Amino acid sequence: MSISRTSVYLDYNATAPLRPEAKEALLRALESPANPSSVHAAGRAARDVVERARAQVGALVGVPAGSITFVSGGTEANALAIESAKAAGVERIVISAIEHDAVTETAKVSGLPVEGLPVDNHGVADLGWLAQAREKPGKTLVCLMLANNETGVIQPVDKASALVRAHDGWLHVDAVQAAGKIAIDFSTLGADTMALSAHKLGGPQGVGALVAGTRATVTRRLHGGGQERGRRAGTENVAGIAAFGAAAVAAHQGLASLAEQAQWRDALAQRVKAQGAIVLGEGADRLPQTLCLAGEGFGSEVQVMNMDLAGIMVSAGSACSSGKVKASRVVEAMGRADLAPFVLRISGGWASTEDDWIKCGDAWLAAWKRIGARRREVA
Numbered sequence: 001m002s003i004s005r006t007s008v009y010l011d012y013n014a015t016a017p018l019r020p021e022a023k024e025a026l027l028r029a030l031e032s033p034a035n036p037s038s039v040h041a042a043g044r045a046a047r048d049v050v051e052r053a054r055a056q057v058g059a060l061v062g063v064p065a066g067s068i069t070f071v072s073g074g075t076e077a078n079a080l081a082i083e084s085a086k087a088a089g090v091e092r093i094v095i096s097a098i099e100h101d102a103v104t105e106t107a108k109v110s111g112l113p114v115e116g117l118p119v120d121n122h123g124v125a126d127l128g129w130l131a132q133a134r135e136k137p138g139k140t141l142v143c144l145m146l147a148n149n150e151t152g153v154i155q156p157v158d159k160a161s162a163l164v165r166a167h168d169g170w171l172h173v174d175a176v177q178a179a180g181k182i183a184i185d186f187s188t189l190g191a192d193t194m195a196l197s198a199h200k201l202g203g204p205q206g207v208g209a210l211v212a213g214t215r216a217t218v219t220r221r222l223h224g225g226g227q228e229r230g231r232r233a234g235t236e237n238v239a240g241i242a243a244f245g246a247a248a249v250a251a252h253q254g255l256a257s258l259a260e261q262a263q264w265r266d267a268l269a270q271r272v273k274a275q276g277a278i279v280l281g282e283g284a285d286r287l288p289q290t291l292c293l294a295g296e297g298f299g300s301e302v303q304v305m306n307m308d309l310a311g312i313m314v315s316a317g318s319a320c321s322s323g324k325v326k327a328s329r330v331v332e333a334m335g336r337a338d339l340a341p342f343v344l345r346i347s348g349g350w351a352s353t354e355d356d357w358i359k360c361g362d363a364w365l366a367a368w369k370r371i372g373a374r375r376r377e378v379a
């Protein structure tokens with residue numbers, strides 16, 4: 001089902017619509033199916049497609065093609081990083097309190113001791129805590145995402161990396177939400193590994209990448225053929241990878257125009273704040289297209305349903321895969337457990353317009369007014 005022109009899609013942090021460049025690359029690759037491991041001409045052409053995409057994805061984050069391992073998405077990239085760090089001898093894991101479940105759940109089953117890195121009330125990781133934690137003996141894996149999926153708050157990864165490196169630790173960065181929305185230079189971040197996902201930046205679902213720096217050895221997770229230089233067995237998703245590459249190029253070119261979307265986001269924020277809504281993470285650097293707001297007493301699920309009825313597609317702060325809405329763990333970690341059940345996430349992207357943001361604000365304010373009137377009737 002394609003999204004109708006009358007509805008407004010502002011749920012890019014859940015998944016971004018496929019970019020036309022990505023669609024074209026996807027269809028082109030599907031038209032001439034071949035296994036990149038085949039030695040015949042068609043196989044060699046498929047290999048070229050994969051290697052071109054590898055260079056394109058690498059260019060998005062400032063690394064050579066050889067640093068990229070293609071996987072099935074952000075979840076697998078995070079898992080591969082954690083398993084690689086474990087194989088390299090890390091003895092414990094520190095994860096920020098706002099990491100995605102893909103990181104927290106994988107850390108939990110790793111068999112290693114896990115500690116939570118707290119965030120302040122803006123949703124920014126507490127580096128003072130990290131500095132102290134680093135004094136403990138033993139090689140540590142620190143997982144700190146680059147930008148949070150609910151609030152858009154950007155984390156001080158470069159500063160964290162100095163602390164981690166000083167103690168010979170391993171820093172893994174989940175950049176699934178940041179990639180294609182802000183400029184990323186992997187070497188400036190100083191990370192060892194970084195997770196990327198195509199569908200968050202306008203590529204298709206089911207393809208992602210693990211970026212590995214020179215200090216990191218990527219372990220073999222899936223066994224079988226020697227694909228991805230032995231790091232991940234299984235015939236490559238050639239069409240998905242081609243589309244990921246094309247989306248990465250387009251996203252890179254579109255960074256400046258996406259940055260301008262912050263003004264539409266902030267205009268919406270001003271309107272809803274004037275009527276009593278609270279914006280989370282506003283005091284920190286954020287992705288330009290993410291807005292996390294809370295309307296006290298206006299449950300996340302009810303907000304999402306009201307918006308949907310008005311033709312506006314947005315998310316609760318945290319949507320789990322079952323489709324049920326849970327109170328936001330991220331907002332709780334920010335010290336606002338009182339607001340966690342009332343959070344709404346609005347996230348635009350490459351095809352969003354100013355009109356989308358205005359309509360979204362109109363719909364939210366109309367619903368907020370109705371809820372307020374109902375509450376006054378009951379009182």
Ligand code: PLP
Pocket residue numbers: 013014072073074075076100102145148149174176177197198199206208
């Ligand atoms: N990490 C973050 C921050 C995410 O927002 C998501 C998806 O929502 C993932 C990882 C998982 O990515 P994928 O859906 O590609 O497995």
